[in-house]
Amino acid sequence: MINLTFAISHDDINEFAKDYHNRPEARVIENAVTKNGVKAASFNWHSIADNDPHFSIELHTGDVADQKQSGRCWLFAALNTMRHEMQQKFNLPDNFELSQSYQFFWDKFEKANYFYENVLKTADLDHDDRRVAWLMETPQGDGGQWDMLCALIDKYGVVPQSAMPESFNSNRSDGINDVLNNQLRHDAVILRQLAQNKASEAQINDTRKSMLNNVYRMLSYAFGEPVQNFDFEYRTKKDKKFHRDASLTPQTFFKKYVGWNLADYISIINAPTADKQYGKTYTIDMLGNVVGGRQVKHLNLSMDDFKQLAIKQLKAGESVWFGSDVIKYSETKQGIMALNTYDYSALFDTDLDMTKAQALDYGESMMDHAMVLTGVDLVDGKPTKWKVENSWGPKVGTKGYFVMSDAWMDKYCYQVVINQKYLSDEQRKQEAQEPIVLKPWDPMGTLA
Template sequence: MSFSISAADLAAFHEDYAGRKDSAVLERAVTKNGVKAASFDWHSKADNDQHFSIDLSTGNVADQKQSGRCWMFAALNTMRHDMQQKFNLPEDFELSQSYQFFWDKFEKANYFYENVIQTANLPHDDRKVAWLMETPQQDGGQWDMLCALIEKYGVVPQSAMPESYNSSQSREINAVLNNQLRHDAVILRQLVQQNYAPTRIDEERRSMLNNVYRMLSYAFGEPVTTFDFEYRTKKDHEFHRDANLTPTEFFQKYVGWNLDDYVSIIQAPTKDKSYHQTYTIDMLGNVVGGRPIKHLNLPMDEFKALAVKQLENGESVWFGSDVSKYSETKLGLMALNTYAYEDLFDTELAMSKADSLDYGESMMNHAMVLTGVDIVDGQPTKWKVENSWGSKVGEKGYFVMSDAWMDKYCYQVVINKAYLSDDLLAAQAKEPVVLKPWDPMGTLA
């Protein structure tokens, strides 16, 4: 049965619109100011002030600029927070995001080639192949993907590999690089389909990777292999120089984390995902043979309790959320009452978190860092968030997230295993269930 909109229907819709006494007023307000401005509720600012019972000292906020590196910024920020405390580093100290960006794109190219070869005998319109070709590589990523890069390439301070035009504005290099990868995919698929020997295919792939390395070196600069680390301490301005370090040596000496201690916890209440079970995503990653994606799914109360425990112990928390929902950037607000869309349009918009994931209304699209929480009567009421959009938004770059907003739109935290109970450690050790490439838990921040 089909339904066609008739003239009678249109007349009835017009009559309902004209019969509402506030239609003309709202039409003027929304057409002039836009939906967000017309529905903004100033109470949300008063309800979510910048005062927290637990508030970590974390230095200046970084700026990812016109790039999708939030996951990388957030992860490196958690590490620099620790470094600043250990070594009395200045407020503006940062680890090089550009260094990680280069290696991420290089490894993603190889990961793409690997998946192209594995799916080469599927038709080009197969869903897996179409998914691969839609975005061969992008700026986004996951915590485990950064760990894989660090384990292979280490880290460097930003002074050793500063930002470039293309690291700060990645649209141009992404367009050319994805063109190159799709071009290469045609060749690799043909070689596999024509039954060329694996050695011949590897030879072609190596040539392709050489080409990608050269493109990325032009765009970001070739990554450093050794460097001198120089800095003055924050309090007494004492000068330090550590000469001729490799990126791996720098990570071991100045960060010193065992990355295996940090695990991804997700909050996915959909029917297809049991709690206290681990999950991975097919064809998602960056380093071939590197650390795989692995998530432990927990109920919201356990999810938040772990974040609180880590903050109480002085460690900031990497987290992923849907920052596009009910978020006011200039004021730095993430609260469900920020915009009264339902009141403005006299409609119902509410969906459960599970339905929002299943029906594409929400998914993780941005990673930030929890640096504080306000505990009242033993329960969190709001959270302090370090963003990576510079100091001109929020309170010098810091946002406030209401606890209700976290319940609805927060999907992932990274937790030190030291804060997991024995039962949760056992759950995290389970073999992961493999999800399809397009599962919402496979989206990249």
Template sequence: MSFVINADQLKDFKQDYANRQETQILERTVAKNGVKAASFDWHAIADNDQHFSIDLATGDVADQKQSGRCWLFAALNTMRHNMQNRFNLPDDFELSQSYAFFWDKFEKANWFYENIIQTADLDIDDRKVAWLLDAPQSDGGQWDMLCALIEKYGVVPKSAQPETYNSSRSNEINAVLNNQLRHDAVILRQLVHEQASESQINATRKEMLNTVYRMLAYAFGEPVQTFDFEYRTKKDKQFHRDSNLTPVAFFDKYVGWDLSEYVSIIQAPTKDKAYHKTYTIEMLGNVVGGRQVKHLNLSMTELKELAIKQLQNGESVWFGSDVVKYSETKLGILALNTYGYEDLFDTKLTMSKADMLDYHQSMMDHAMVLTGVDLVDGKPAKWKVENSWGPKVGEKGYFVMSDEWMDQYVYQIVVNKKYLSDELKADQAQEPIVLKPWDPMGTLA
């Protein structure tokens, strides 16, 4: 049944518009200033001040610049926070995001080839094949994907592998690399269709990876294999040098985390995802043979309790959210009352969190770090957030997130298993239910 807009209906719409007392004022205001400026509620500033009952000292904020590496920045930031406390490192110390970026793109190329070969018997317009070809690789990722990289390649300080033009502005290398991967997909699918031997396919794939390695080395510099770690302590200004380290040895000595102890908790209240069950996503990952993406789904109350426990113990918390919703970037505010869209347009926009996920209104698109929380009578009122957009936004790069905003738009945290109860540890140990590749819990931050 079709509904065709006709002249009588348009006349009614125009009459309703003319009859509204506020029409002319709002038309001038919104047309001149934009929707956000016209609907901004200044009360959000007073409601979300930068004072927290738990506030971790975490140093200077990093800057991912024109790249989609937030998940790498956020995860490496949680590690550097711990290093800064243990080794009295200066506030501007960072782990190399460029080093991890190189290996992520290299491994993602191999991951793409793996999935192209596995799906080669499907039609080219099959949804899975189309999903793979839509974005052969991108800048985004999830916590478990970084763990897979570190377990294989370790980490290095930023001084050992600094930023390049392409790590800070990744659109150019992404365009060329995805062109290369789609070009290679044609060849790999054809080899499968021609029933080429496994050894022939692997030889072709090796040559393809050789090309990818060369492209990435030109863009990011070839990954460092050994290096000297030199630093001067923050408080007493003592100089230290540790020579001839490998990336894996550096991680073991200076980070020293057992990454298997850190687990992903999601908050997905959709009907297809029961609480206290674990989930993974088909074809989501980066390192073939590496760590699997795995999420334990809990209620928001349980998720917050775990985040607070970790903060109370002096450890920051990696989290993923839909950062663009109701956020004021310059002021660094994430709050539901930041913009009064419903009041401005005299309409209803509110959806449940489950409906927002199911109807594509919201999904995780950005990872940041919880570094504080304001507890009032034991309950969180607002949260301190370390972003990776440099010091010129928020309070020197730090944002304030209201607890109500967290309820609606935070979808994932990572915590140490020691904060889980025995019952939750048993839940987390379950074999994961496999979700479809395009499930919203598989989106990349």
């Protein structure tokens, strides 16, 4: 252990100031950055030409959706991949959407029960133990993972947005999140006390059921009670024919109109850190939503394999759910994600470079947003840029679509969801392995 103490002296500060004043460009840069901000002062306008929105492989996917002021990107992206196929198969209009609010309700309800489960599992630990502290930091939130959506659909099905439309709280979730997390922390105190006092299983289960009754009521007030039966009405895009399918349930709607075998779709990650071998599968302790539902599971592959699988799926006409660190070097108005979008290193005359593994290990980057790959530009068989369907509405990018450079994908993309039929035989064998359990705070456990 190195034991060094270094206090900044006034002589040090004078030396730093002298170096600053000896730089002829310093005053001009200071004026530009203080007036315009770091991003505007470092923006590289050449990135617009380098990332023009044209692609050799491009799927038609209709209008983009808008998650508004909520963290539901993972739900939007996943449901978008399903609606793309529905739009083609049933000639649905470009603005057709599946209900994100319906999934949002059940996700929060199930997350509450999953939280109670983990509270009881850790009840013998001190409240300041890192696992307990991690649980209490955010008992539930808006984010999620592909496997978590599959767990919801397996249990609750899906509905069109017309059957359960958006509400104020689904569009802006901060209010209900604050109150619900308050409730869950309050409930955690009671559950931990019951467990520590050796209460009977029946008493704990009755208490937990009462708590879930409260959560159901709170969520119904916030989002509206989830629909159980509905009629699906629509007019086809091309010939404008009207259709009505009466008395559907969310499960029968999913089976008839989506029809996917969700077990076919698996999570592929690229995590090049020393603790995660390629060709191995991983899960994350205490991460999920539905107790007894589908487990979060990732197969870690090289970036080349990661991209080739995505290309195979796009070539077959299927869009690709993916997770990335969207904030890094991303220009929202233009809809560009590229490493040359902002030149922070040149602006500040400093070295900011970190490998992907270093960025993950040291908290500089992690997955924070899910979107959909809907195209790719191939030159001599190699990808140069990708078309991305975002869920931030049509006023950003090209009517809501972004361009992602291939180099940006290498550095800041962490996850794609791929149909197993596109995997090699060896990759299928690897995916079938029992997953290695990672700690709750591992960066591969962050939620989009």
